[in-house]
Amino acid sequence: MTKNDINKLRGKTAVVGLAESGCGIAAGWSAMEIMANSVHDALDDAGIKLSEVDGVFAATAFHSMAAMSLSEYLGIKPKFADGSQIGGSSFLSHILTAAMALDAGLINVAVIAYGSNQKSIGGFKTISEAMPYEAQYDPRMPVTAYALAAKRYMYEFGATREDLANIAVSARDWALLNPRAYTHNDGPLTVNDVLSARPIVDPLGKLDCCLVTDGGAAIVMTRADRAKDTKNTPIFMLGAAMEHHHRMVSEMPDLVRTSAIDSGRRAFEMSGYLPGNMDTVQLYDAFTINTLLFLEDLGFCKKGEARDLVKNNNIGPSGKLRVNTNGGGLSCVHPGMYGLFVTLEALRQLRNSSGDNVGSRLDGGWIDNAKLSVAHGNGGVLSSQVTNIWGTAETI
């Protein structure tokens, strides 16, 4: 038996349409309505008709069979559907599955979608079951899990709450440049603001934690040949890989090393590029500790050194490394599962620099000449890690 070459997926598929919908507060709208609205907007962006969609990928915290419910709502009969639920990174894994189904010729046009109205109906929404051997201790999930990782990280590497706070400060600075961000008009944060915010689960305070908003998003994917005659600039999938090592935090093999080490290495390998080649870096920052862990695990610096990398606002608009340029889950939007928004920002930066109109930003909010973006998704409690590498046509 010959070994299949996963790298044959490199550059074979592209995102040709994207949209977000109902971000912030969308009172009066259901999760499905927000999600479907995103799909229609993304198809309009692509210039592709709904009737051409034959692959549907979705996951939410509102629908046990999201891909099927979305297909029915849209009124379409997909040949392939995937509602795999691995938490907030689900959509980045859907992208890999969609690329395989497109490349295999099973489908021609895929939509990948998400929707949530958690904010307007009362707060963080999850359909996660109680974890055996953990639930009786009443962990405040998911915050407790991330706090346990943060505490261990501080112990092993001598990091401080100030180091974590730097992450939130830079994220807010990006949000101030992005009119779409939920905190766009809230003004900058100082390290002291973050340290003095209400403690939630030590060492994480309220401003170490992501926003709780409504919102939906969708992208449209097709094969490179079909991507030639769409309305806007296609952005090509150059690499994608996933890995997970645990479901419950008590089973996490190493609290300060995530399986992003593996998903990142394989995604970069497929793409033919290195972390240092990335013009924008979009990381799933549900909590401040995530950004430190993922910068290290994806290879932007050595283990234990991200706290130096993020000092002096080096990952903010005035810094050298362009991280979470929309404001992130900390300061832009976080409707419960953030993965598709990581993806949207990675793609928007590349489309903007290609000349597409994907919205306005204040000066410095768009990265000049951006050609390569990494989008990294996280799900569960630092559990599922999925890395996607995106590039413009010239990077293939």
Add this chain to the structure above:
Amino acid sequence: MPEILKGSLGPEQQFKKYLSEGKFMIQKSKSLNQFFFHPRVAFPGSGERDLEWLEASGNGVVHSTTCNRRLPEKGGDFNLSLITLDEGPRMMARVEGIDPDKVEIGQKVKARISSLKGEPAIIFDVL
């Protein structure tokens, strides 16, 4: 294949039954001579089914710890930690008998069986 599902309890219920009898039992593969937690039908990763239950020493070390903030009227702040047992496996539990934010990584702790929500629960005290 042996029929293992009749006339006995699954590992989760068996673990709880031991707890209700005042015993903190964990599983070990005889061929590997290695303990694991949480309870399972086979050794994680390699699948050995030659399992036996043995009483844990109850000794462990705090691997990580948090203070979960909670309103006083809802019970107040409480500790939640990950404990590495001397036998090797790690588990979630609470450390009590000390302020919930004063527990430290590396502290030696000892298990006792208490109760939470009307069910037996393993709680650790600082040694």
